[in-house]
Amino acid sequence: MMxxxxxxxxxxxxxxxxxxxxQVTPLTAxxxxxxxxxxxxxxxxxxxxPGSGALVGQRLSDHPVVRKLGFTGSTxxxxxxxxxxxxxxxxxxxxxxxxxxxLIIFSDCDMDKAVRMxxxxxxxxxxxxxxxxxxxxxxxxxxxxxxxxxxxEVKKMKIGDPLDRSTDHGPQNHKAHLDKxxxxxxxxxxxxxxxxxGGKQVQRPGFFFEPTVFADVQDHMYxxxxxxxxxxxxxxxxxxxxxxDVLRRANDTEYGLASGVFTRDISKAMYVxxxxxxxxxxxxxYNKTDVAAPFGGFKQxxxxxxxxxxxxxxxxxxxxxxxxx
Numbered sequence: 388m389m390x391x392x393x394x395x396x397x398x399x400x401x402x403x404x405x406x407x408x409x410q411v412t413p414l415t416a417x418x419x420x421x422x423x424x425x426x427x428x429x430x431x432x433x434x435x436x437p438g439s440g441a442l443v444g445q446r447l448s449d450h451p452v453v454r455k456l457g458f459t460g461s462t463x464x465x466x467x468x469x470x471x472x473x474x475x476x477x478x479x480x481x482x483x484x485x486x487x488x489x490l491i492i493f494s495d496c497d498m499d500k501a502v503r504m505x506x507x508x509x510x511x512x513x514x515x516x517x518x519x520x521x522x523x524x525x526x527x528x529x530x531x532x533x534x535x536x537x538x539x540e541v542k543k544m545k546i547g548d549p550l551d552r553s554t555d556h557g558p559q560n561h562k563a564h565l566d567k568x569x570x571x572x573x574x575x576x577x578x579x580x581x582x583x584x585g586g587k588q589v590q591r592p593g594f595f596f597e598p599t600v601f602a603d604v605q606d607h608m609y610x611x612x613x614x615x616x617x618x619x620x621x622x623x624x625x626x627x628x629x630x631x632d633v634l635r636r637a638n639d640t641e642y643g644l645a646s647g648v649f650t651r652d653i654s655k656a657m658y659v660x661x662x663x664x665x666x667x668x669x670x671x672x673y674n675k676t677d678v679a680a681p682f683g684g685f686k687q688x689x690x691x692x693x694x695x696x697x698x699x700x701x702x703x704x705x706x707x708x709x710x711x712x
Contacts (some may be wrong), residue, residue: 389459390416392682392693394433397457400702405434405453407444409460411561413437440464449475455702459483459517462642462687481691481701483683485614486644487521489637490673491659492533494526494627496649500671502536505620508647508673510544510598513559514618518645520673521614522604522621524633530624534602537620538584541598546589558593559617565594568617575601575610585619606636614642630659638664643685647673666692 390406397404408416420435436443440460447453448471455478458468462484472478490508492501508520525533549557559565565588572586585599599619604611610621625633637646646665650656660668666684669675676682681695691701 390419392698393457393459394419396693396698397702398432400699402455402702403432403434405436405447407436407438407440407447410437410439444468445471448472448478451476453478455479455481457481457483457691457693457701461485462689465689479701481683481693482689483517483644483691483693484687484689485642486517486519486684486688487612487614487640487642488518488645488647488665489522489524489640489663490520490647491524491625491633491637491649492526492529493648493650493652493655494528495651495655496529497651497671498529498532498536501649502533502540504649504671504673505533506537506540509620510556510618511674513557513596515560515564515616516674518667518674519616520620520647521642522611522623522637524623524625524637526627527624528627530622534583534600534622537600537622541584541600544598546591546595546597556595556598556618558595560594562594564617565596568596568615568619571610571613571615571617571619572599572601575604575608578605578608578610580604580608580610580621606639612640630655634659634662638662641687644688645669645684 394404394406406416416435420433423433448456448468456472458465465482465484469480469482472480490505505523544555545553546556547554569588576582580601581603583600583602585597587597589595589597596618601610602622604621604623643665645667646663647669648656648659649671656670660670664685667682679695681692681697683689683692692698
């Protein structure tokens with residue numbers, strides 16, 4: 388999906404593209420190159436360079452011929468790329484970086500939909516999703532009911548082969564990430580959050596991690612602030628009627644990629660969506676992107692847009708020509 392978003396805008400704007408896929412996910416990009424060749428695209432229009440970020444990514448950031456670089460990845464690496472692009476030849480840059488997207492669930496929501504979409508917001512693609520809901524704020528009057536329903540649904544999830552369409556939950560991408568998720572959960576327990584379910588590796592071959600739910604998560608905790616990039620639901624409670632306070636807590640992060648709100652009150656939804664400091668706000672849904680809707684973050688989630696007219700502008704230059712007769 389990342390390949391399609393960036394490559395489409397780049398080519399539509401009239402450029403050639405050099406694409407370095409993530410080191411741990413090269414195969415779809417190589418297949419795309421094969422299909423592009425079979426479709427008759429001229430040589431040199433689409434170029435795929437698999438390899439490590441430290442070598443291939445760094446060379447692209449430093450290269451004097453490259454004039455525009457788009458990157459999706461961590462905030463830490465994004466800062467390094469931005470610095471390299473500046474020092475080399477002041478490349479134009481767009482960055483889609485880390486997130487800790489808040490999802491606020493009010494007591495007047497459609498509960499079944501909030502549970503279903505709340506789970507999708509966290510567990511889609513095993514949590515390996517840049518806009519995953521990193522923290523759920525649930526109003527106190529429905530908090531216990533929401534947690535109970537989520538746990539019931541988690542227990543129904545089928546863990547297995549990701550190529551089997553009946554599978555709900557596949558393996559994490561690689562072992563280092565699995566180990567990081569185990570440490571993340573250990574940190575949550577150590578700081579006093581309540582581990583409702585999950586938190587362990589599944590006892591079967593492969594890098595399978597149990598869908599996990601934490602409750603009683605306080606604002607100062609590590610798991611309340613840092614992205615897991617895994618199937619870990621972080622639930623915090625907020626008091627009824629304290630809309631501005633939960634907004635303050637939701638915005639109290641260095642990230643601003645996405646966010647969401649569930650309520651039947653459209654006035655409340657508009658009030659909250661206007662004040663959430665994130666590039667995307669989902670109302671009574673989640674993960675629903677559209678090719679016409681610009682996508683990108685605020686603060687340390689980066690800048691620049693994928694999708695929409697704004698994505699084309701990332702790969703264009705503006706020139707003014709003044710003529711006097």
